[in-house]
Amino acid sequence: xxxPDPDPNIAARQRWMAVLARAAATQIEALLEAVPPLPDCVxxxxxxxxxxxxxxxxxxxxxxxxxxxxxxTRCTVRSTGGQVGHAYVSGxxxxxxxxxxxxxxxxxxPARHDAIQAAVIAPLAxxxxxxxxxxxxxxxxxxxxxxxxxxxxx
Amino acid sequence: xxxxxVKGGERAIDNAHAWLAExxxxxTAVPELTTAQIAAQLGRAVDRVMAEGSLYDxxxxxxxxxxxxxxxxxxxxxxxxxxxxxxxFGYAAPLDTAAMLVRRxxxxxxxxxxxxxxxxxxxxxxHRLLDFALEAGFSPPSAPEMPADxxxxxxxxxxxxxxxxxxxDATTDAEPGxxxxxxxxxxxxxxxRLQTLARGDEGFLLxxxxxxxxxxxxxxxxxxxxxxxxxxxxxxxxxxxxxxxxGDVAVTECQMVNQFKGSKTAPPxxxxxxxxxxxxxxxxxxxxxxxxxxxxxxxxGEEVTAPAQNIEFVLYHADNIEATGFVEHLxxxxxxxxxxxxxxxxxxxxxxxxxxxxAE
Numbered sequence: 001x002x003x004p005d006p007d008p009n010i011a012a013r014q015r016w017m018a019v020l021a022r023a024a025a026t027q028i029e030a031l032l033e034a035v036p037p038l039p040d041c042v043x044x045x046x047x048x049x050x051x052x053x054x055x056x057x058x059x060x061x062x063x064x065x066x067x068x069x070x071x072x073t074r075c076t077v078r079s080t081g082g083q084v085g086h087a088y089v090s091g092x093x094x095x096x097x098x099x100x101x102x103x104x105x106x107x108x109x110p111a112r113h114d115a116i117q118a119a120v121i122a123p124l125a126x127x128x129x130x131x132x133x134x135x136x137x138x139x140x141x142x143x144x145x146x147x148x149x150x151x152x153x154x
Numbered sequence: 155x156x157x158x159x160v161k162g163g164e165r166a167i168d169n170a171h172a173w174l175a176e177x178x179x180x181x182t183a184v185p186e187l188t189t190a191q192i193a194a195q196l197g198r199a200v201d202r203v204m205a206e207g208s209l210y211d212x213x214x215x216x217x218x219x220x221x222x223x224x225x226x227x228x229x230x231x232x233x234x235x236x237x238x239x240x241x242x243f244g245y246a247a248p249l250d251t252a253a254m255l256v257r258r259x260x261x262x263x264x265x266x267x268x269x270x271x272x273x274x275x276x277x278x279x280x281h282r283l284l285d286f287a288l289e290a291g292f293s294p295p296s297a298p299e300m301p302a303d304x305x306x307x308x309x310x311x312x313x314x315x316x317x318x319x320x321x322x323d324a325t326t327d328a329e330p331g332x333x334x335x336x337x338x339x340x341x342x343x344x345x346x347r348l349q350t351l352a353r354g355d356e357g358f359l360l361x362x363x364x365x366x367x368x369x370x371x372x373x374x375x376x377x378x379x380x381x382x383x384x385x386x387x388x389x390x391x392x393x394x395x396x397x398x399x400x401g402d403v404a405v406t407e408c409q410m411v412n413q414f415k416g417s418k419t420a421p422p423x424x425x426x427x428x429x430x431x432x433x434x435x436x437x438x439x440x441x442x443x444x445x446x447x448x449x450x451x452x453x454x455g456e457e458v459t460a461p462a463q464n465i466e467f468v469l470y471h472a473d474n475i476e477a478t479g480f481v482e483h484l485x486x487x488x489x490x491x492x493x494x495x496x497x498x499x500x501x502x503x504x505x506x507x508x509x510x511x512x513a514e
Contacts, residue, residue: 018399062323065345090401137299
C-alpha cells in the first residue's frame with residue numbers, strides 16, 4: 001500500500017485508487033451494473049499509455065537505482081458534479097484507466113461515495129485480499145518444517 | 155568498379171518476410187498460439203524478455219515472444235524498440251522488497267529465521283526427468299494450502315546487521331543515473347552498474363558469476379537470501395501531490411553475502427552483492443549479485459585481476475541488444491569495405507612479387 005496520507009480524505013482516496021489500479025476493466029464493469037449510472041464526464045486527458053521507471057535500492061536499502069520501466073496508462077476526467085478524477089494504472093488498458101478515473105471522480109462526490117464504495121470498491125478489495133491470502137497459504141504449505149533427529153549419545 | 159547494386163533487394167526482402175510469417179505460424183493443422191497462452195504458460199520466458207527488454211508488461215512480452223518465434227533476445231529487442239514510442243510519466247518510489255507478497259524465500263546461511271524457508275513454486279529438487287504427462291496434456295490439482303501465520307518476513311540482512319558483522323547500505327540523495335537518458339560513462343557508480351546488470355544478458359552474467367566462483371576474482375559467496383514475489387509500485391503524480399499505488403510488479407531479489415578480509419579503513423566483515431530482476435528469475439538475480447560484488451573489488455581495496463571485476467569490461471558487454479546489433483551487423487552488406495580490402499591485398503601481393511623479382 002502507498003504511504004498513507006495524514007489527511008483521512010486523501011488516505012481513503014489512496015485506498016480506492018490502489019484497488020482500482022489492480023482491478024481488470026471487466027471486473028469493474030460487472031460491478032458497476034449494481035449501481036446507478038456514473039455521472040457524465042468530460043475527459044480532460046487520455047486515456048494515454050506511457051512509462052514509469054521503477055527503482056530499487058542497492059543492497060535492498062541503499063542508494064537508489066533505476067531498475068527498468070513499466071507500462072502505465074493514465075486518464076483524467078471531470079464529472080458534471082465538478083469532481084476531477086485521476087487514474088494511473090499499470091499496463092495498457094485504456095478502458096480500465098478511464099473507468100478508474102470516472103470512479104475516482106464519483107467517489108469524491110459525497111452523494112455517490114457510499115453506494116460505490118460498497119458495491120464496487122469493497123468487493124474488488126475483498127477479491128484482491130482473497131487472492132493475496134491464497135498465495136500466502138500456498139507459500140505457507142511450502143515452508144520447510146525442520147525437525148531435529150535426536151542423538152543417542154550417552 | 156566503384157558502384158555496388160543498391161536496388162533490387164525490395165522484392166527479395168518482401169518475399170523473405172512473407173516466408174518468415176508463414177514459417178512463424180508453422181503447420182496450420184496445429185492450432186495457433188495465443189499471446190494469453192504464452193503469458194500464462196511460458197512465464198519464465200516472458201519474465202526474461204521483460205528483464206532484458208527492461209520493460210515490465212507481460213502481455214507485450216508474450217506478443218514479442220510470439221513475433222520472434224521464441225527468440226528471447228529478438229523479443230527483448232522488440233520491447234526496447236516499443237518503449238521508445240511511449241512518453242515517460244515519471245519515476246516510481248524504490249520498490250519495498252521487504253514488504254513484498256512472498257512466493258518464495260530461502261536463505262543458505264540461516265536455517266531458522268523469522269518467516270522461515272519458503273520454497274515456493276521451484277524447480278529445485280525436481281529430478282530433471284522429462285515429464286511425458288505434459289506432452290499428453292495435464293491439468294494439475296490445486297496446490298496445497300496451509301494456514302499462514304501472517305507474520306512479517308523480514309530481510310535476512312537485518313538479522314546479520316544486528317550482529318554488526320555485515321556492511322550496511324550506504325545511501326545518498328543523489329538522483330540515480332539513467333542509461334535510457336545518458337549513455338554509459340566511466341567511472342560508473344553502483345546505481346548505473348546495477349541498472350546495467352538488471353537489464354543485462356542472463357547468459358553473460360551467469361558465465362561471469364560462474365567465473366568468480368572458479369577463481370577469477372573469487373569472493374566466497376553465500377546466498378543470504380533469495381526472495382520472489384510481487385512488490386507494490388507507487389508513484390506520486392504532481393497533479394495529485396500524494397503517493398498512489400499503480401499496481402504490482404513480480405521481482406526476484408538476491409542478497410549475496412561475501413567474505414571480506416578487511417582493509418585499512420574497514421574491519422573484517424561480510425560484504426554483500428545485490429541482484430534485483432523482473433519476474434521469477436533467480437539464476438539471473440544470483441548472477442547479478444555475484445557480478446555486482448565482483449565489480450566492487452576496487453572500492454573494497456581488493457586487487458582487480460579478473461574479468462568480472464573489470465567494470466568497463468562487464469558494463470560494455472552485458473547488454474545483449476547492443477551486442478547482437480554489433481555482432482549481427484557483420485552480415486549486412488559490406489561490399490564497398492570489402493572491395494577496398496581486396497584492392498589493398500592485391501596491391502600488397504603485387505608489391506611483394508615486384509620486390510622479389512627485383513631481388514632476383
